[in-house]
Amino acid sequence: MIELSRVAKSFGKNHVLRGVNLTIPRGQSMVVIGGSGTGKSVLLKSILGLVTPDSGRITLEGADVREANRDAFLARFGMLFQGGALFDSLKVWENVAFRLMRGATKLPKDEARAIAIEKLRRVGLKPETVDMFPGELSGGMQKRVGLARAIAAEPEIIFFDEPTTGLDPIMSGVINALIREIVTEMGATAMTITHDMSSVRAIADRVAMLHDGLIRWTGLVSDMDQADDPYLQQFIHGRADGPIESVR
Amino acid sequence: MSLLALPTSALASLGRATFNALASIGRIAIYAALTLSHIVRPPFYRREFLTALMQVGWLSLPVVGLTAIFTGGALALQIYAGGQRFSAEAVVPQIVAIGMVRELGPVLVGLMIAARVTSSIAAEIATMKVTEQIDALTTLSTNPMKYLTVPRVLAGFLTVPLLVGVGDIIGIMGGFLVSTEQLGFNRASYIKNTLDFLQTPDVVSSLIKGAVFGFIATLIGCYYGMNSGRGAQGVGGATKNAVATASILILAANFVLTSVMFGS
Structure with a gap:
């Protein structure tokens, strides 16, 4: 279980997170929604230690993440980045097997390659792509490679940062379905940040809405449509009018 | 605006610029210390180290060679023309040799490395930062400093002295070609004069300068890449600042090293 308690982060005068409280139960898929620039990515990066919060506490299974052994802590996570964040200079299979070929549990090259091929197959990529470079792949294929890399070491927790950004609706549907299947079959705890409502409905067990640096609403995805929070309702229905200010 | 406001505002700008410059020097010094600490751990x-050796060393050879040969040739012509004013044109081999080995070889190779390698490292790492590849490295339990900075800085430190050595030889060859083909010098005596005049400390100083310049050029490229701003403008700014800073630091380090090694 991941718990965030009164987490705050500012960049200069911009107070991005103003005391976020959030619990992500073990084995569940939490989707954090919110408009652009509301601090969703900062929230996710704060958990991973890529951004240091100004105050508050983040715990994983009760232990403060700042006090954890960094390598052991990160070994429990897999992450799919918004743009894929694949390493241009490495082949597709080397990207997927990156963690497997390094660190304390380093595998022999052949074994790591076999696992990478299997993970690429799992996300629907053909063997021909294995020895290609990321630059030779389409956006959708790069997302799949990113997904394969995120699950390669079979992590307990997987983070997805805007998994469908830049994809057409059909490819978005495919990626959403893959994420849901993989998270369920691995029994992993998942946290996704997105503003794509089709992703929310496909991926989430629970939903949290981040607005103005605070969690405005959190609950089961099945309760989302009936919730009476005006901010949530404006966001999920994509209305221009409502309590969330929109610039025209 | 009052008469007092203008000088006060100018003074404040100067103070801010000075503090920013000092802060940058401090940050670069800390980055250098961190890099050194990671090299030994x-x-x-x-x-990545072998790739960096190729990128920094082998692929820089053509540009270093071309720079050195033209500089050596031009140096020979200048010394010959200047020497004629007081009948000292015979010293061309000696002055070309000492000029190339002690000063022009290391400095020009350093500046060419700053132009070719520092810019490329800064742009590559800055792009990696903008596209979240640096964050991806961290989440994959790989320290970006160890994975990106250490191999490049070590490759610069080890290969630039070799490039300087090659540049020195090619520069002297440039002077030799111009002197023997255009200025009528005897080939055998030109080579003899060059070899007799050069001393071991001249060559050693050249290689030491090369190692320091290689360290500076690669370190600065990595530093500005890692600290790049967002988007294309951030990558462009990082690249521009990296080349400018590396060039200035190389010239400043050259002065300091020359003072230390030959000042007395």
Whole structure:
């Protein structure tokens, strides 16, 4: 279980997170929604230690993440980045097997390659792509490679940062379905940040809405449509009018 | 605006610029110290190091060679023309040799490395930062400093002295070609004069300068890449600042090293 308690982060005068409280139960898929620039990515990066919060506490299974052994802590996570964040200079299979070929549990090259091929197959990529470079792949294929890399070491927790950004609706549907299947079959705890409502409905067990640096609403995805929070309702229905200010 | 406001505002700008410059020097010094501390601690990424050796060393050879040969040739012409004013044109081999080995070889190779390698490192790492590849490295339990900075800085430190050595030889060859083909010098005596005049400390100083310049050029490229701003403008700014800073630091380091090694 991941718990965030009164987490705050500012960049200069911009107070991005103003005391976020959030619990992500073990084995569940939490989707954090919110408009652009509301601090969703900062929230996710704060958990991973890529951004240091100004105050508050983040715990994983009760232990403060700042006090954890960094390598052991990160070994429990897999992450799919918004743009894929694949390493241009490495082949597709080397990207997927990156963690497997390094660190304390380093595998022999052949074994790591076999696992990478299997993970690429799992996300629907053909063997021909294995020895290609990321630059030779389409956006959708790069997302799949990113997904394969995120699950390669079979992590307990997987983070997805805007998994469908830049994809057409059909490819978005495919990626959403893959994420849901993989998270369920691995029994992993998942946290996704997105503003794509089709992703929310496909991926989430629970939903949290981040607005103005605070969690405005959190609950089961099945309760989302009936919730009476005006901010949530404006966001999920994509209305221009409502309590969330929109610039025209 | 009052009469007092203008000088006060100018003074404030100067103060801010000075503080910013000092802060940058401090940050670069800390980055250098961190890099050195990571060089001596495992893990060491051999494949990235070998790639960096190729990028910094081998692929810089053509540009270094061309720079050195034209500079050596021009130097010979200048010394010959200047020497004629007081009948000292015979010293061309000696002055070309000492000029190339002690000063022009290391400095020009350093500046060419700053132009070719520092810019490329800064742009590559800045792009990696903008596209979240640096964050991805961290989440994959790989320290970006060890994976990106250490192999490049080590490759610069080890290969630039070799490039300087090659540049020195090619520069002297440029002077030799111009002197013997255009200015009528005897080939055998030109080579003899060059070899007799050069001393071991001249060559050693050249290689030491090369190592320092290689360290500076690669370190600055990595530093500005890692600290790049967002978007294309951030990558462009990082690249521009990296080349400018590396060039200035190389010239400043050259002055300091020359003062230390030959000042007395």
